[in-house]
Amino acid sequence: MRRKNRPVWMLLAALAASLAVFLPSTPAAAGTVWDYPEFPYAPTTYSEPYRGQFHFSSQSGWMNDPNGLVYANGEYHFFYQHNPHGLAWDTMHWGHATSPDLVHWTQKPIAMEPGVQPGTLFSGGGVVDTANSSGLKTGSLDPIVVYSNTDGVSVYYSNDNGRTFQAYDKGRKVVTVPSGVSSRDPKVTWDAARHRWVMVFWSDEGGNGVSIYTSTNLLDWTFASRYRADWLFECPDLFPLPLDGHTNQQRWVLTSASSQYVVGGFDGTTFTADGTGPQKMVNGDFYAAETFTNTPDGKTVQMGWQNGNQGSTWTGDASFPVDLGLVSTPDGPRITRTPVAGLSSLASQTQHWAGRTLTPNSNPFSGIKADIYDITAQFDVSHATAGSFGFDLHARSDGSADRTVVYDTAKQTLDGIPLKPRGGKVTMRLLVDRGQLEIYADGGLFSVADNVNFDSAADSQGIRLFSNGGNVKLDSADFTRLNTSWGTGQSTLDSDLAGPWHAAGGVWSDVAGGKQGSAGGNGFYLSASSGADAVYQGDITLNTAQAAGLTFHAAADGTGYTATLDSTGVLKLWRPGQDIATHALPIAKNRTYHVTVRTDGPRIRVYLDNGADPLIDATDSTYASGRFGANVFNGQATVQNLNTGDGGLHAFTAGSWAPHGGTWTVTPAGLHGSSSGDGFYVSDRSGTDFTYQGDLSVTNGTATGLTFRAGTDGAGYTATLDTSGIVKLWRPGHDIATHATPIVEGRTYHVTVRTDGPRIRVYLDNGADPLIDATDSTYASGTFGVNAYNADVVAQNLTIS
Structure with missing residues (x-):
């Protein structure tokens, strides 16, 4: 969000972004209700230069603060401040992405947009109302309840797992502050000890600080107290953590946008810090971090905004998610940050070294070429003669490198930041992505987030582990090459069929209306789900295509049955080399049709537009079972709501239905x-x-x-x-x-x-x-x-x- 008194580096970054070339689309603007939610993203393979391969970035447009991070209905939801129409801050929306594991993210349609949801949709937080304490639940899914707005707080909620949001009571401000005082960035946490919700939001009432409110139903809030501190500016977060892993020694942590924090106690009304001054959680390009609520393992997971990453179609990215811990130190309790374990799912190659002496002329990493990777190394500095040692990342044969990470043995600094050895040892972990570098050390007490434009050319992918001016013992080192995390989910295709999906001919892209296929001949888009006897249904729209339809009982190349809508004026059931049955009727371009297929052994029935009677009732025993998917022929078509089962429109018996104005589709809900x-x-x-x-x-x-x-x-x-x-x-x-x-x-x-x-x-x-x-x-x-x-x-x- 646009803020007053932003740090100088952020103002400069925003200025640079504002001078960038904008996306080839309409200027930033509010959305409209009738076509919400929009999906305003051009296709991408996420392989552009400097695009993070395991750090989240928006498919296109500007992103900044994380918002409303929740685990709901079986997946993680990452909402974020977003301008989908340009590369600079403007007209804030709430972007949305989902993940099964905090590593593999899928861009989703816009969650909230001005003109649809009322208010200023700036930063905020969210929770999952698993007990329906708000009474907002209308279906089988747990409501996602989020908070936003400025100079007061408004409630928005979703009963369809974040696909759409409604404003509670048309955006009524449920928390207010005195007239003329600025406020923003509400964050809500569950206070398990007192069985109620706690909200903190920033305001400048009497100077920087947070106001604390409590509620039992997420809708009606009571002022509890105020915590004032000059350092406490924007995007506060308040959450409990067990000290040293002991649940009976729980402490509370209060953080600011700049990752400063204090540890203290919370009695349900008032937060009291243990010490007098804040600590710094992360150094580098890191702002407005927020923690997830309702995580399935009870861990406290944090993600922040990295402003410095930018490409030709996007600006900004998120830091890699970390598990937060709280440990005792001689200086008091301190936060630890550890990358989530799911990162290992991207590992493709590992290499290990142990018990080596690193000299100025040695490089154990010689010969390794890598673009994205994870390195952990432990050094014994108790008898080191080297003045410094570390890593040149994305190094070249001329001695240059895109980034160097150095430990100075005399100054006892890593990357210029104090880091004392523990028992004579220094351990560091480096996460290297195309546009990001994150450094962790000292059991997670040390953390750096940086944006680096790494050159991914083949001759710029070297790694040098160096020692300057002497020797140092390398106790151990582990190198793990990582794969990309992108491309595993569906952004706009609503379906109960299992992935991964794959194209067998044609090009298939995400559009607001679903999955759009383009092919010169036959193109298929196939799920990983297979079946024999089933009810399979979906929405088909011929754009420029001659034909498109539902494919079933198919092999991985699409060989199987297809129930096709053909613009020459026919509904057709076919398999390769054979038209099994046809039914003549007009098929219009750019009109959505609902097709249903019922299979019972060799009997195949095809229904159109929720009609009670099949238009095709045929028998064919060539394919007994196989994959479900979709087909497009000779042009472009869009498919949506590809589902198996009897879900859909439950209605009185009719021969067929037809639209007159608007777009009408059939989901499992109706x-x-x-x-x-x-x-x-x-x-x-x-x-x-x-x-x-x-x-x-x-x-x-x-x-x-x-x-x-x-x-x-x-x-x-x-x-x-x-x-x-x-x-x-x-x-x-x-x-x-x-x-x-x-x-x-x-x-x-x-x-x-x-x-x-x-x-x-x-x-x-x-x-x-x-x-x-x-x-x-x-x-x-x-x-x-x-x-x-x-x-x-x-x-x-x-x-x-």
Whole structure:
């Protein structure tokens, strides 16, 4: 976020970034509700010069502070301050990435964007409400609750594992500070001893410091105390740590954006520091660090912002995640930082040395060429004659190197920072990435984070372990070559199928609408999931392609069955060399179709657009089982919501459904609609007098409703839920009746409509009495459907009786 009184190095870095070439996209701007969440990223292989291969960076755009770091519903979520439309700070969004292990990150769509969520979406924290203490839970997933805004704190929450966020009470400020005082950067922690939540946020009330609030439900907060300190500027974090690993000796740590910290006690109301002055946790390019909440192993994991890393399409990266510890030292309790163990999953080659004497003419690492790697080395300096020793990283034959890490034996400094030997030993660990260097020593008490533009050319990948002016004993050294961590997850394709996915022909890219495939002939995108008898369904959109479809019972090269939508006017079931069955019908470009395939032994049925009856019912025994995936032929097409099982739209029997305005897809949770104005999804089922009911919710935006007695274009009656706070019965050009009642974004409501000639009654949430009881004779009969207006909406369990 943009801040007052930022450190000089950050101002210079920001200025340099602002002079950089911007991304070839629109200027920074707020988003719009109806197409939220956006995915504004050009494809990348993450192989650009200086792009970290195991440090997280945004797929493109500017990133700064980590926000709302949580482990929720089986994965880690990394939210961060983000301008997705340029290389400099501007128009803050919340970027989002997920990981199964804190190492392999996948870029996700924007989590929160101005214009969709209210408020200034600057830095903040988050928690996982596993006990539903907030009462915000609406489905099977634990809510992710995050906090942001300036000059007061607002609450936002997600019930779909961080895919979308709603503002609690339309962004009401739940924590306020006196008028004219600046505040920001709320961080929330669970206080297990007192069974309640604790919030800290920075403000300049009476000078730098944090205000401490408490809550039992994450929504209503009570002021507890204030901790003032000149050093305590921006992005505070407050968390407990066991001293020396003893859970019965728990201490609390309070940190600032610049990684200064104090250790002390917290009685549930007041934090009291043990000493008088702060300690420095990390030296170098490191700011605004935050810890994860709800980690599955109970560890306290921290990540920070490194501003200095930049390429042609991105600015900024995150430090590698570390486990924090607290240990006793002669100077008092001190923080330790240890890279998370998951880094070992990237190891591809290791080499070990032991019991060597390092001389000015020796280099145990001679002959090794490496781009990204992990080195640990222990030296015995008790009888060292060398004035200094260390590593030249990305060294060249002319003696130059991109970065040198030196231990000065006389000054007892590592990289210019004091480091006394322990028992005559100095141990250092170096994590070398394309744009980053992190140094750890002294059991994690010593930590440096640096951005270095390492030259990855083949003749610049040498490593020199050197000794100057004498000898030093090398007790041991370990070198581990690392692989890239990128490319293991799906950014925008929603699917319950297992990865890794792979392309067998064509180019497959992430776009806001899902996975987009382009091929001159047949191209396949295949999951690692295989099956025999199954229900397989997904959304298919022909962009420029002649055809696209669902592939199943397939080999790794795509050889199997495909149920295809062909723009020549046919739905087709085929396998290589054989069209098994076809059904003639118009197929439009740039319209989304929902395709469902049911297999039962050799019997294969294909359904379209939630129709009750199959359009194809054929038998073929060539392939009994195989992989699930998608196909594109001769052009470009987009696929989304590739799922197995009976999830999807549960609705009354109809021959088919068709959209009129907006985009309509089918997720396992039901029908999802997005429309900038009025959009309708209309069935071919008609009725005159009936009871029509269903479950509706507005994810974000204005309104949704049940449409009835309508034409194929949706023109008819609609019973609408409007988040401005009304239930409304309307027809084109006329509001028939309204009833004031709160309608909350993200909450599911059950709507019932009963018609009896011109009499129309509308009920909410199975109430005995109608909220609306009106008469109108404009439409006597017509079709049933769903409406979305300037919103993302979900509809499910639609019934007619």
